Amino acid sequence: MKRFAVVAPATLAVMAAVTVQALRAAPDPVERGRYLVTVGGCNDCHTPWILGPEGPGPDPTRILSGHPGSLEMPPPPAARGPWVWSGAGTNTAFAGPWGVSYAANLTPDDNTGIGIWTVDIFKATLRNGRHWGVARPLLPPMPWFNYGKMTDDDLHAVYSYLRSIPPVRNQVPLPLPPAEQAEGAHGAS
Numbered sequence: 001m002k003r004f005a006v007v008a009p010a011t012l013a014v015m016a017a018v019t020v021q022a023l024r025a026a027p028d029p030v031e032r033g034r035y036l037v038t039v040g041g042c043n044d045c046h047t048p049w050i051l052g053p054e055g056p057g058p059d060p061t062r063i064l065s066g067h068p069g070s071l072e073m074p075p076p077p078a079a080r081g082p083w084v085w086s087g088a089g090t091n092t093a094f095a096g097p098w099g100v101s102y103a104a105n106l107t108p109d110d111n112t113g114i115g116i117w118t119v120d121i122f123k124a125t126l127r128n129g130r131h132w133g134v135a136r137p138l139l140p141p142m143p144w145f146n147y148g149k150m151t152d153d154d155l156h157a158v159y160s161y162l163r164s165i166p167p168v169r170n171q172v173p174l175p176l177p178p179a180e181q182a183e184g185a186h187g188a189s
Helices: 007-024 027-037 043-044 117-130 152-166
Strands: 047-053 053-060 093-096 099-102
Touching: 027 043, 027 152, 047 099
Parallel strands: none
Antiparallel strands: 047 053, 093 099
């Protein structure tokens, strides 16, 4: 017969609080950033998905590199009834009332990613919901309004992690406004 230790609820609460606090307060900003990027689901849209032996999943060779610039996209399907938006199989291109948006390259590539961005530009982008912190709006489904509520330390940690990953040269298309999405021109969240 197995015996189980009885632990007082107050002890369990303290143990849980210490574990959560340890995870949240990783001393190394890169590791803290890796944690935040993981729980924030950044790879869900910014890493192209591929079909593998166990089904679709993020391509580990293109981590956080955004929508593949070489992938020519056909016009998105028309929205019908309650279906008001659609997403590509790569999980990096999205169409809806806003037009077509493409997940941005978050790698530190100087020409096609965020390699020349400063931490202040990065923070302003997520706080203001504008590319480069001041330019065009970030488009759905990018939840910048949630990430913009992160603390300065958390945003700095995410930026530090993004600076630590390998740069990937990948020019993501520009977003398409609603009028152009039907024309099939190509066009980054």
